Amino acid sequence: MTISEKAVTARPAGRDSEAPRVGPSLLERVVGPFRRGEPPEPRQATGFYTDTTVCIGCKACEVACKQWNQLPADGFEWTGNSYDNTGELSATSWRHVKFVEQLGGDGTEVAHPDRWLMMSDVCKHCVAAPCQHACPTGAIIHNEFGNVYIQPDICNGCAYCIAACPFGVITRATLDGHAHKCTLCYDRQRDGLVPACAKACPTESIQFGPIEELRERARQRVEVLHQRGVNDAYLYGDVPGASYSELNSFYLLVDRPSVYGLPEEPFNPWLAMKGDYVRAVLALLVSIAVLLAALFLQGR
Amino acid sequence: MPGLGASFGRGAATNYQQDLAHSDCVLFMGSNMAEAHPVAFRWPMKAKSQGATLIHVDPRFTRTSALCDVYVGIRSGSDIAFLGGLVNYVLTHDRWFKEYVLHYTNAATIVKEGFRDTEDLDGLFSGYHGNGRTGHYHAMEGGWGYAGSPGSEPEVGGDGSPIYQMHRQALGMHGHSLDAGPKAHPGQRQSMTICQEADPPWDPTLGHPHCVFQILKRHFARYTPEMVSEVCGCTPEELVRVAELLCSNSGRERTSAVVYALGWTQHTTGVQMIRTAAILQLLLGNMGRPGGGIMAMRGHSTIQGSTDIATLYDSLPGYLPQPTADEAHERLQSYVEQEAHCSGYWANFREFIVSLLKAWYGDAATSENDFGFSWIPRPDGDYSHLPYFVRMLNDGVKGYLLFGQNPAGGSPNARLHRAALRKLDWLVVADWFQIESSVFWKDDPQGPPPSDIKTEVFFLPAAAAQEKDGSLTNTQRMLQWHDKALDPLGDSRSDAWYLYNLGKRLKQLYAGSTDPRDQPLLNLTWDYEFDEPPRLPDGSLSRIEGEPDIEKVLMEINGYRLDQMDPRTSRPRLLSGFSELKDDGTTACGCWIYSGVYPEPGRNRARDRKRTANPIQPDWGYAWPHNRRILYNRASADPEGRPWSDRKKLVWWDAAQRRWIGPDEPDFEPEKPPDYRPPAGAMGMDAIAGDHPFIMKPDGVGWLFAPGSIRDGPLPTHYEPVESPVENLIYPDQSTNPTVRFFEGSLNRVDHTPTSTYPVVATTYRLTEHYLSGPMSRFNSWLNELQPEMFVELSPELAAERGIEHGGWLTVESARGRIEARAMVTRRLRPRRIEGQIVHQIGLPFHWAFAGEVVGANANDLTSLVADPNVSMHEVKAFACQVYPGRRDGAEPKPTVPPAPWPTRERTPDTPDAAQPEGLFRAPGGEAER
Amino acid sequence: MNAGMNLESAPHGMPTGYAGQAATKPPNWHGYVVLDALLNNLSTGLFLVAGIAELVRPAAFSGLARVAYPIALLFLIGDLVCLVLDLGDPLRFHHMLRVWKPNSPMSLGTWCLTAYAAFLTGLTLVSLWPDSGGGLEWLRRLLILLGLVPAAGAAVYKGVLFSTTAQPGWRDARWLGGYFSCSALGAGTGQLLLLAILTGRPEATAALRLALFLILVLLLVALVLLLAELRESLSRVHRAGYLAIIGAVTIFVGVLLPLGLLALGAPRALVAAVLLAIAGAGAVRYEIVRLPHLLVEASGRREPLARAKS
Ligand SMILES: Nc1nc2c(c(=O)[nH]1)N[C@H]1C(S)=C(S)[C@@H](COP(=O)(O)OP(=O)(O)OC[C@H]3O[C@@H](n4cnc5c(=O)[nH]c(N)nc54)[C@H](O)[C@@H]3O)O[C@H]1N2
Ligand SMILES: Nc1nc2c(c(=O)[nH]1)N[C@H]1C(S)=C(S)[C@@H](COP(=O)(O)OP(=O)(O)OC[C@H]3O[C@@H](n4cnc5c(=O)[nH]c(N)nc54)[C@H](O)[C@@H]3O)O[C@H]1N2
C-alpha cells in the first residue's frame, strides 16, 4: 500500500484549509532570482561524525528529521530488507537507517561473530561537492557553516545534481519538481541549535560539531576500538582520497563501504571534465578540418 | 513484581537506569532494551564505552544483541534452566561472595524439618494439592517456613503472621491477582518466619543439611551446563562463558547488573525466573550496590505509578493489601493484626492504613467508626484483568469503563476479549483514537455483523499528556511532573476531568441518602477545585471548566498533619515524609511510599529538574521511598559499614558523625550503627540488626529461600510453558508449573505440553517503531512507513522445511486461531536442538490489528489466556503453533483512517520564509525570495 | 514490493543488504533529453557547417546556407522546448541565467545555447530580409562569425555533461563528448547535403558528399571508442542478442551503410545515407540516456521515483 499523490496533497477537513495561495507577481518571479543578498559571514565549519558501532537502529533520527522539516511519509511499503523500510535517501527522506544482517549458519560462514550492522545514512556534505559543481542555477551553495545547502527558492529541478552525486543522496520531489536533501538543519544551526537528528540520537551515534573536533574524536575512537580488538574499524571520508574530497559528514565503519551501500572509492566527476572537453573540442576541430578539406578539394 | 518483592522486600527495580553506566557487566535477559527502551539504552552503552561487557540472552538476535559483546540464543521459556545453570556454576565453583552472602542473605537460616524440595518429590514441593497440572500449595503443611516458626494454628488471624502479608505485599507489587479469596490458600495464612521470639536458628558454617545454603546447593545441582544446553538449546560453553563473565565482574571491586522485562514476566513461571535472578545477584553480592541490582524495565509511562497507587484491584495505595470479604478483614484491628509485620518496616502498618483512610474519608473517618475501614469495598474473588474478562464473556458484566487500554487488540487471546466486549450492554471508551476496542462492533473482520451486537459504545475523547498536569512514575520509581502545555482539542478532556466530574455527579445523585451502602461515596473527600482559575504557560486562561487541580491530589498523596495548621496556607501542614505518619488519625496520607514528594507549600519535588555534581542526581525528580535511588544501599558497605571498595562506594557509616552518609539517601535508619543488635523481643525496626540491609524483610536479609511468600514454591524450578513441544527434562514427572490456572473453553483452547499438533515455539514482542497494540503508533504515518506491515520472523531452515519464501505470505496457527502475515526469513532466528530433537522458533510482533492507518493480523489472536498463580500473568512469550506457506483465509482488513496528508502545506504565519519548515515544498513556479 | 533487495541472491531471498547495489540515483532524464541531444546536434551542426561553408565558399554555399539557417533555428527552438519541459519546474528556466558557472557543463551549455540562439535568430531574420544580398551582407558575415563560437560550445558541452556525472556508464565514457561533437558535424553536413540535393546544387552536393564521407569515417572511430568504453556496462543490462542489435543499428545502419550509399553516389542513395546516419545518431542517444536507469535497476535497487515519493 502506498500513498497516492492525491492522498498526500489532500487535506482532511478541519486541518489546514484549502485557501488558494496567491503566487508572487510575474515580475517578481522574473527578477526575484537575480537579486543577491549579502552573503553571511563564514562561521566555523560544522558536520557529522556517525559512529555506526553504537547505532541501535531506532530510527529516531529519521523521525526527528521528518518532524522538524515537516516532510511527508513515503508510503507504507514493506521491503523485507531486514528492518529497512525506508529504502533510500530521497527528496522526502533525508535520513535513512540501513540494516545489514551478517549472521552465519546453514552453510554460509561469516568471518566475524554474528553481526547486525546499522548505519544512519545522510548527505555527506562533501567539501568539494559534485552536486554543487553541477548546479547551473547556483541553488546549491556551501553555506557559512561549510554545509552543502540547496536554496529551495532557486532550484529549478534540472536534476543535474542528482546525476552528479556519487552517493545518490538527492532526488526531485514530484510535488514541487525541486531537488531536496539534508540541509544539515541550516535553520537550527543559525539559531544555535543542534540538528534534529543528532539531538534525537540516544546513543550518540550521530555526533554534530565543529568538523575538526569531530575528526579528532573519531580517530581516537578508532584507536580505542582497535585496542579492544575491533580491528576492522576505520573512518570513511575523514580525509581527502585520491579521487574525492573529505566529507563533512563522515563515518566510522567496520566493513567494506559497499556493504553499507557506499561507493568503495567515490570519484569526483569533475576530475575528468577537462580531459573530456579536450577530446570533444579535438573531435570537433578535426571534423571541421575534414569539412574544410572537402570543401576545398571538391568541385573547384 | 513479587519475584523482587519476595526476595528483597520491594517489588520494584532496585537501581536506576543511569546507574547501568556504572556496571562492569550487564546481563540483558528477557529484555530487548535497545528496542523497547532505546533512550535508556544510552546508559549501558556508556558502560560499554568504558569497557563493560554487555550480554544478551534471547531467543532472537535483536537490535540489543547487535550492540552486546556476547549473545546467547535460547528457546523461549527455558530461562530458569539457564539461570539455574548460572546459580549452580556459582555454587559449585565457589564463586559466591562469602561475606555478603553470610551476613546479607538467609543462606545460614535453617528451614523446617518438614520441608521437602523438588529434588525429593520429583518436581513438586511439599504441601501440594492438585492434579499436577493445576492446583495450589499449602505452604504451612509443606513446612516452607524457617525452623522454629509457629506451627499450624487455628484459621483465625491474630498472629501477626508476616508470611501472609509478605505474600500479599509481594502480590501487590505487581498486583493483578488475589486468587479466589484467601481461603484458597489456608496454608499461607500461617507464620513462616520467626516472630517476636529470637532470630530463627541459623548455622554460620552453612553446613547444616537443612540450612538454606545446603538446600539451595541440592536444588540447583541438576542444572549442569550439559543439562542447560539440552533444555535451552544453547551450548554448554555459552553458559560457562556467561557465568565466568558474571563471576569475574562481581565482588568487592566490581558489580554486574541484570536487566529484564517481559521476556521473563510473561510466562507461567515468570515470577520464578525473576526469583532465580535475585538468588544469583544475592550470591554474587550485587544487590544494593552501584552498577549492580536488578533493573525491571517497565512498560507504559507510569505503569510503575499505577501499581504504586494501586489501580490494581487487590492492593490499596502503597501496596497495602486490599481487605477482602473475609471475617479477619471485617474490623480494622483484626485486619492490621493480620497484615502488619512484627519486625521490619511493615510493623508501621497501622499508621499507613489509618492515614490512608483519613485521606479518603476526612473528618468522617473517626476512631469510633474504625476510620471508615468498613467503607472500603471488599472483593470476593479474582477481579484481575484476565479473570474479569472471562466473567464478562459469561455475561457476568453489564457495563464497562475502558480508560487507556485496548484489550480488543493488545490483550492475550484478543479474539476472546472481543467476544467478551460484545456481551456488554454498554461500553465507555476514553481514548485518543477510535481503537479496536471502540470499533470492534463494526470493523472486526472476524466479528458478527453490527446488527447482531447489542453493546452500546460511548466514545470519550481523551486529552494527551501534553494537555494536562500530572506526574509519571518511571521504571526507577521516580516521579516526574509534567505541566499542561495547552488545552485539549475540542471536546476532549483529561481522564481526571471525566472521573472527577463523574464523582461529583454521583455524590449529587446520592446526596442525603442514609442508606449505609451509599456512605462510602458520600463520605469520600472530593475537593480538588483550583483556588483560582487555571492558566496556561503563556499566561492565558484555560478554556476548560471543571478541571481538577491535580497538584492538590499530589498533596493529598504526600499527606498532611491534620492537627497542625500551616500559617502560609492556613491548611493542614504537609508531611515531610512517611516517618511522620501516626496511627491515631492525626495524619492523612494517600500513599505512604510517596510521602515526602510535596514536603511544603509550593515545593513539588516531582517537578525538580536540577543537575548537581552528585552523580545520583537527587534533585532530578523524586524517587520513592524518600528519594532513595538505589534500594537496600546499606549493602553497598560491608557488615562493619565500610565501603566494599573505593570503586563501588555509595553509602557508608561515618563513625565521627555516627550516621550513614554518601551520595545516595541511605535506605536504612540513618543513625543505626552497623554493630547494633536487636534486644530480645524487639519489635518493628528495632528488630532489624545494624548489618541487615533488607529492612522491608522481617529478618532484614535477602531471601535466597522465600519461605512461603510465593505461591509456586520457595525456590525456582524449571517447568515447561503450558504449551511446549518438549517435555521437562529436568523433572520428567512434572512438565509444567503445577499451580497454573486455566480458563479453557471453545474460545480459549490450550494444547497442553507436550504438544505434537503445534511443534513450533512462538513468541511475541515489540518493535521500536510501534507501540503496543498500535493505537499510539498506527495512526502516525511517520512511524507506519518505518514498519508498515505485520510480519513473522523465522529461520531459513524452517522456511526451507515448509517451503516459505522470504517476503511472501505465511499462515500461523495455534489452538486459538490462525493469522496470515509476511514472512521475514532471517538467521536472527535459529532452530535449536532440544532433547536431541530440532525445535523451531518463530517470532511475532504484536503491534497490528484492524483499526488505524495501517492494519494487519493480530498476534494476540493466537495467544492464550492462562494465569500464573502469583500475578495472573498470561504466557504470550512462549506458546505452541504451526506454520504453513501462503494464505488460507485471505482476510484483509482495510485501514479505518486514510493516510495522513502532507504534514503542512501552509506557510507558518508571521514567519519569514527562511524560517519556514524546509519540507514545506513550494508549488511549481513558486515564489522566489532572498 | 521488495524494493532494495534482490530475492535471487540469497537462500529463500533473505535480506541481502546493499552490497552490489548502485549507490547513485539516475537523474529524471528520459525522452525529452534524448530528443534534446538529437535536436541540439542537428541545429548546431547545421549552423556550423552552413556557416563555415558560406564563409569559405560564399559563391557556392551562401544560397544554400540561407535556407539552412531557418531550419537550424526551428530545430533549436524544438531543442529549447525540450530543455524547458524537462525541468522539474519549467517556469524557473530563467534561473539558469542567474549565474555564469563555466565549471558546470549545464551552465556553460545554457549560456552557449542562449548566445547561439540570439545570433541565429538575428542571422535568420537578416537572411530572410528581402535584398540582404546588398548592404546587410557584412552584418550576416558578422553574425555568422559571432554565432560559430557559442554554436560550437553548444555542440561540445552535451556529451561532456553526461560524462561529467557519477552515473554508471556515463562516468566511464571519456569519448562521449568527442562522439557528440563529431556526430553534430556529421548531422550538419548531412542535412546540408540533403538541402543541396533537394535544391539541385550539384557542386555543393559533391563537396558535401565527400565531407560527409570523411566525417562518417571519423565518427566511426569515435563511436567505436565510445562503445568500447560502454561495452561492459551495456552487457550488464542487455542480453547478447540485443547488444548485437545495438551494434548493428549504431555502427552498420548508422555509419557503414551510409558510407556505402555515399560511395554509390546516386541522389536517392545519398538521401538514404543521410537519413540512416541521423537515425543511427538517434539510436545512440536513446541507448545512452537510458543506460544509467537500466544499470541502477539491474543492480537490485529500484528507481527512487518508482516508489511513491511524495
Ligand atoms: N518501541 C516500544 N517500546 C516499548 C513498548 C512498545 O510497545 N514499543 N512497550 C513498553 C511496554 S508496555 C513494556 S512492558 C516494555 C517491554 O519491554 P521488553 O520486555 O524488552 O519488550 P518485548 O519485546 O516484549 O520482549 C523482550 C524480549 O524478550 C524476548 N523473549 C521472548 N520470550 C523470551 C523468553 O522466554 N526468554 C527470554 N530470555 N527472552 C524472551 C523477545 O524476543 C524480546 O526480544 O517495553 C516498553 N517500551
Ligand atoms: N502478545 C503480546 N501481548 C501483549 C504484550 C506482549 O508482549 N505480547 N505486552 C503486554 C503489555 S506489557 C502491555 S503493557 C499491554 C498493553 O496493552 P494496552 O494497555 O491495551 O496498551 P495499548 O494497546 O497501547 O492501549 C493503550 C491505549 O491508551 C490510549 N491512551 C494513551 N494515552 C492516554 C491517556 O492519557 N488517556 C486515555 N484515556 N487513553 C490514553 C492509547 O491511545 C491506546 O489506545 O499489552 C500486553 N499485550
Ligand code: SF4
Ligand atoms: S553527498 Fe551528494 S548531495 Fe551531498 S554534498 Fe556530496 S554530492 Fe552533494
Ligand code: SF4
Ligand atoms: S536540480 Fe536544482 S539544485 Fe539540482 S542542480 Fe538543478 S537547479 Fe541545482
Ligand code: SF4
Ligand atoms: S541535519 Fe537536519 S535535515 Fe539533515 S538529516 Fe538531520 S535533521 Fe534532517
Ligand code: SF4
Ligand atoms: S537515532 Fe542514532 S541510534 Fe537511532 S538509528 Fe539514528 S543513528 Fe542509530
Ligand code: SF4
Ligand atoms: S518513548 Fe519515551 S520512554 Fe520510551 S524510550 Fe522514548 S523517551 Fe523513553
Ligand SMILES: [Mo]
Ligand atoms: Mo507493559
